[in-house]
């Protein structure tokens with residue numbers, strides 16, 4: 658089994674390069690989640706501990722941190738991807754061309770198999786017509 662795989666990779670450089678690329682995408686995607694979510698999780702834990710030790714600090718409105726804007730349950734696996742405009746759930750369109758927000762009906766395009774979750778790149782779909790944003 659491993660010998661077959663090694664033979665395949667040594668005989669076909671494109672298969673090896675493709676495999677390395679796919680593994681890189683998976684690792685990069687996971688690191689992106691960790692880099693975004695772990696600091697928020699740690700800050701939330703630290704704030705909870707600080708509020709426990711010094712109750713007066715916990716109630717003071719001192720900062721407008723990202724910690725206050727994320728949902729109650731926030732781990733590496735939850736919540737799932739959400740609309741950056743309204744934070745509602747997004748669903749894959751039936752044709753696979755984009756992710757559609759269930760609330761504001763924005764459709765975020767998928768380019769090269771990567772969802773582009775930018776409000777400026779989204780189109781608004783109301784069921785009958787598609788409005789394209791103005792491109793300069």
Ligand SMILES: [Zn+2]
Pocket residue numbers: 740741742743744745758759760761762763
């Ligand atoms: Zn939305």
